[in-house]
Amino acid sequence: MLGIVLCGGQSLRMGTDKGLLDHQNKIWAQVAAEKLASLNLPVKFSVNPSQQEVYAAYLGKGQLIIDDTLLDVRGPLLGVLSVHLSNPEEDLFLLACDMLLMEIRLMEKLIKLFKPDDNFESYIFSQDSRQEPLCGIYKAKGLKKIVRLLQTNALARHSMKCVLSNLRICETTLESQDYKYFGNFNSKEDIKGTSPDNTPKL
Numbered sequence: 174m175l176g177i178v179l180c181g182g183q184s185l186r187m188g189t190d191k192g193l194l195d196h197q198n199k200i201w202a203q204v205a206a207e208k209l210a211s212l213n214l215p216v217k218f219s220v221n222p223s224q225q226e227v228y229a230a231y232l233g234k235g236q237l238i239i240d241d242t243l244l245d246v247r248g249p250l251l252g253v254l255s256v257h258l259s260n261p262e263e264d265l266f267l268l269a270c271d272m273l274l275m276e277i278r279l280m281e282k283l284i285k286l287f288k289p290d291d292n293f294e295s296y297i298f299s300q301d302s303r304q305e306p307l308c309g310i311y312k313a314k315g316l317k318k319i320v321r322l323l324q325t326n327a328l329a330r331h332s333m334k335c336v337l338s339n340l341r342i343c344e345t346t347l348e349s350q351d352y353k354y355f356g357n358f359n360s361k362e363d364i365k366g367t368s369p370d371n372t373p374k375l
């Protein structure tokens with residue numbers, strides 16, 4: 174299984190590339206990578222073509238998987254499918270670079286549930302029946318199915334939500350006290366609202 178830090182977004186609400194923001198002297202992309210690495214996963218970073226140079230300078234070119242601009246999708250799904258097409262046999266553990274509060278113990282729960290040969294194609298959390306697609310496991314066999322749906326124009330919407338609706342999901346309901354770890358930071362306002370312990374520096 175590969176650990177994938179998704180950092181290829183436009184960061185329009187933040188106004189500056191979220192993955193490169195500083196948190197306790199590390200860039201957000203690295204903070205997420207360390208969480209994945211602590212699960213003993215090799216880690217790569219999913220970025221868009223315009224980010225290639227700057228991310229290579231921080232992380233090394235070999236660490237990056239660049240979005241495939243020929244795919245007719247956008248957003249996180251573009252990152253996920255680009256990673257899948259360049260690593261078609263790998264199951265993926267995705268983590269968005271802006272989920273700074275994610276706890277490793279929660280990610281470990283998904284790893285413990287994961288069985289390479291069971292029937293499930295994805296392992297995710299949900300809160301109040303809202304699924305959390307950007308911290309979760311996606312099996313290669315499920316992503317192959319999504320690519321097939323896309324190629325035959327049968328993926329109704331090009332969103333992670335729609336991806337999940339087409340996969341056999343092992344869904345774990347979060348305890349309410351764990352909801353806060355799924356918060357993500359999209360704007361400078363979001364960052365201001367964090368507790369002193371978790372305040373990322375800009």
Ligand SMILES: Nc1nc2c(ncn2[C@@H]2O[C@H](COP(=O)(O)OP(=O)(O)OP(=O)(O)O)[C@@H](O)[C@H]2O)c(=O)[nH]1
Nearest residue numbers: 179180181182183184185186219248249252269270
């Ligand atoms: N590789 C890749 N990752 C993406 C893409 N779009 C979004 N992501 C990642 O998916 C996660 C969720 O993205 P959003 O916060 O919804 O979008 P964003 O583009 O980062 O931010 P906004 O422009 O403010 O919407 C983040 O970790 C993004 O870096 C994309 O086109 N390619």
